[in-house]
Amino acid sequence: MTMARDITFGTESAGAAAWRRLRSFGSTWGGIAVIALIWELAGRIAGQFWLPPFSTVIARLWELLTDGSLTPHLLASLGSLTLGFSIALAIGLVVGFLMGVFTWVNSALDVYVNAMMFTPGLIFAPILFAIFGLGFATRVSVVVIYAVFIIIINTAAAVRNVDRPLLEMAAGYGASRWTALIRIVLPDAFPLILAGIRMGVGRAVKGMVNGEMFIALIGIGGQAARFGKQFDFTSVWALSVFIMIIAVAINQGVSHLERRMTSWVE
């Protein structure tokens, strides 16, 4: 739900800019309203047990949120998400940086990182069971596996594609290799690294829910799986909508941060 920026030519008056923002805002929420309406009608007309009307789903979500039954699951989910993503971030930045700076590290790891990027993380679940058992550590590991590779790939690419003329400028003005790394490579790579982190967060949420649904019935994903087994599709839909809202909120938050921190990008 990132607001797509219209392409504009020439200068734009303040009024026109406000109108454009309003229109973009309007079409975002208008789109949501249309989908909600179609869902509502389809749910009422079809009368299928697996497709309750939108209003029923929202009412159920409200109930889940207010009666406190979701809170412990939410906390459990956030726990594995936060820890898993932090580990993925640390590993991703360090490994990505090394791959970007040293060609030999890149040659050694590139194939595996790319292979892992497209391998579904859940395939390693049995191995993770064997190592960590059915607990918290396994769910955290799944989050790490989902999030870490996109961060590595983006960080490595960002560092490798650093602006060569700027490096030459720094050397010409007397910067050591280390200084150039801190003063040129890091800030130059920053926007692309941040983009990788944003995608990493999204994948971490996926990993969290997958781990909870298929490894240990815990957290929001676990609740969704449990409701599914009870054929309580209203609750399954309610949780799906809830997870989507969380994902969008996180994405918007990181995007906002990204825009603020990289306003200098040409």
Place this chain on the structure above:
Amino acid sequence: MSSMIEVRDLSHVYNAQGQGGTPALSDVNLTIRKNEFVTFLGPSGCGKTTLMRIIGGLVTPTSGSVQVNGKPVRGPNLDCAIVFQNFALMPWASVLQNVAFGLEMRGEPKAQRIEKARAAIDLVGLGGFEEKYPKQLSGGMQQRVGLARALVVHTPIMLMDEPFGALDQQTRRYMQEELLRIWQKDQRTVIFVTHDMEEAILLGDKVVLMSNRPGRIEEVIDVKFARPRDPEAVERSPEFAELKEYLWHRLRQMHEMSAA
């Protein structure tokens, strides 16, 4: 006047380790005196930028030697400040931070480098733009930042790699006048790489004419217009036209030789 830069029997081959590298420079000998303004002129691929970069210590030559201020050049040469064709400004840093970069690398205390950077920014006519970012400036203004960054470190030598090549014609002309004005006030040795004949004559005390593949020095031409130079008077003079015609004749000769 004593010699500032001594280039002796210099040759350079790119990718010398591999089979049949690309020869860039062959048997170059050149002496540049202190506070001399020297322009390197030649067709693209003649190695003029490579020669400049070797003097700046950014490229290590395959053979031969370069001495600056009596010392052999090994690695980036801090007696030189470089102005780049593509400006090479840090887009995330303000004008002030960009100009102060060289001072910072030389370990100047913060208060001092801000003061010096502000003075240099005023000198190139960018007063009031200290807190702007490169993307907010026009090409000409960006190169003024590049020029201020090179001036502020007060090196005995300034290396300029086709610094106005990316600018439109009027801006380029205006920058040439600015450079003459600044150099007159604050003299130092300048190597100015260009492929523009008029620019080479207008600015230089000497035009080093180079030919390509492999790059060698064809001729060093003295330009005897009095300093401080009035660009319009210089360009109107018959000597300017004569010199330009001569350079054009030589460049065409080279072109025909390499095409044959």
